[in-house]
Amino acid sequence: MAWNNEHKKKTRERILNSAAKLFAQNGFDHIGINDVMKDAGLTRGAFYAHFSSKAELYAESIITAAMSTGRKTDPLNPEAPSFDGLLKTYLSMEHRQGDLFRCPLAFLTTDITQRDDQVRNAYTRVFKGFVKNLDKHSIQQSGTKNTTRSMQQAVMLIGGLAIARAINDDELAKELLSSCHAALATPAL
Amino acid sequence: MAWNNEHKKKTRERILNSAAKLFAQNGFDHIGINDVMKDAGLTRGAFYAHFSSKAELYAESIITAAMSTGRKTDPLNPEAPSFDGLLKTYLSMEHRQGDLFRCPLAFLTTDITQRDDQVRNAYTRVFKGFVKNLDKHSIQQSGTKNTTRSMQQAVMLIGGLAIARAINDDELAKELLSSCHAALATPAL
DNA sequence: GTCTATAGAAAGATAGAC
DNA sequence: GTCTATCTTTCTATAGAC
Numbered sequence: 001m002a003w004n005n006e007h008k009k010k011t012r013e014r015i016l017n018s019a020a021k022l023f024a025q026n027g028f029d030h031i032g033i034n035d036v037m038k039d040a041g042l043t044r045g046a047f048y049a050h051f052s053s054k055a056e057l058y059a060e061s062i063i064t065a066a067m068s069t070g071r072k073t074d075p076l077n078p079e080a081p082s083f084d085g086l087l088k089t090y091l092s093m094e095h096r097q098g099d100l101f102r103c104p105l106a107f108l109t110t111d112i113t114q115r116d117d118q119v120r121n122a123y124t125r126v127f128k129g130f131v132k133n134l135d136k137h138s139i140q141q142s143g144t145k146n147t148t149r150s151m152q153q154a155v156m157l158i159g160g161l162a163i164a165r166a167i168n169d170d171e172l173a174k175e176l177l178s179s180c181h182a183a184l185a186t187p188a189l
Numbered sequence: 190m191a192w193n194n195e196h197k198k199k200t201r202e203r204i205l206n207s208a209a210k211l212f213a214q215n216g217f218d219h220i221g222i223n224d225v226m227k228d229a230g231l232t233r234g235a236f237y238a239h240f241s242s243k244a245e246l247y248a249e250s251i252i253t254a255a256m257s258t259g260r261k262t263d264p265l266n267p268e269a270p271s272f273d274g275l276l277k278t279y280l281s282m283e284h285r286q287g288d289l290f291r292c293p294l295a296f297l298t299t300d301i302t303q304r305d306d307q308v309r310n311a312y313t314r315v316f317k318g319f320v321k322n323l324d325k326h327s328i329q330q331s332g333t334k335n336t337t338r339s340m341q342q343a344v345m346l347i348g349g350l351a352i353a354r355a356i357n358d359d360e361l362a363k364e365l366l367s368s369c370h371a372a373l374a375t376p377a378l
Numbered sequence: 379g380t381c382t383a384t385a386g387a388a389a390g391a392t393a394g395a396c
Numbered sequence: 397g398t399c400t401a402t403c404t405t406t407c408t409a410t411a412g413a414c
Contacts, residue, residue, distance in 0.1 A: 029218035120357035151368040159348010166301040168309035179340040
């Protein structure tokens with residue numbers, strides 16, 4: 001019984017990690033339950049022993065993806081990079097590519113709009129956490145918290161990356177990402 | 190012959206307008222050719238007399254949607270609003286709702302990432318035009334052109350609206366939109 | 379819990395009548 | 397050019413064996 005529960009939990013996590021990766025890269029509609037299960041080393045039929053629907057998996061995978069990239073952005077985590085290190089990483093061409101890490105806030109922005117409340121709640125929760133982390137960085141840097149400024153910073157990061165991913169011109173994407181970096185690195189924002 | 194060609198052109202435009210509206214509101218995968226044709230007052234089978242594929246229709250509909258909202262943003266158009274009027278309109282809760290107008294750059298940002306080059310080229314072209322219009326506003330206002338700043342402004346507008354549409358919390362969305370407006374109205378950007 | 383098999387629905391694209 | 401009918405594929409979700 002204890003072993004079974006442990007095994008089920010591990011399997012569930014494997015499914016979630018596969019889902020977080022595949023959904024972020026390809027969007028909800030282009031990934032089937034089959035794809036996720038295959039990536040996790042299982043088959044279709046086993047899915048419903050872990051989740052009740054594809055939408056539920058999607059919502060949970062957003063939280064999973066956010067946690068795996070978000071640990072690196074919490075300034076209270078001793079392993080987290082500096083604010084400028086965060087900017088460089090987040091607004092990099094590697095992040096745009098999405099092979100190693102992918103923030104679901106930027107990779108799934110408009111994908112979320114078409115989903116049910118279960119999914120949109122998950123996205124909203126992750127966005128609030130993202131802004132809260134930027135608030136913490138503000139406090140560390142300047143001693144003051146300014147949520148308006150944190151939201152502007154969030155838009156510049158998430159929006160900049162999302163647009164850089166949409167456009168089909170690598171040079172323009174580089175210029176766009178570095179423009180966003182410049183807006184955040186100077187005292188402007 | 191002349192009448193037929195004129196009629197075909199009108200029909201094609203009706204299809205494009207329906208597509209621009211439905212795709213922007215619902216994304217590529219949730220709108221079928223059937224939905225578009227029904228909205229245009231026709232049926233499925235007639236579609237392929239006008240377009241060769243759904244992807245081609247999507248690419249063209251992005252240009253159509255951009256033109257219908259973009260005329261209002263070109264400062265060289267005498268009917269266009271002031272820069273601050275543009276900010277207010279673009280970052281409004283009505284635009285977030287999308288009933289009257291919808292900028293495809295913000296409504297389809299991550300949707301584009303999954304499509305073929307035909308579609309991504311259209312999006313990229315529209316984005317470049319958007320930045321160019323912001324450049325023109327800069328010149329009118331301050332006499333100097335600053336493309337880096339125009340890109341930052343574009344990200345704040347497009348990204349802010351896209352995120353406001355994704356989150357499931359009207360109050361937070363209002364706060365987010367007004368934060369973006371504040372960033373653009375002050376001399377900061 | 380995981381498998382194979384399948385039901386049932388939706389949608390892109392084509393064929394052929396008018 | 398537009399219609400109806402259809403081919404074909406894809407995918408969610410369920411049933412039942414092990």
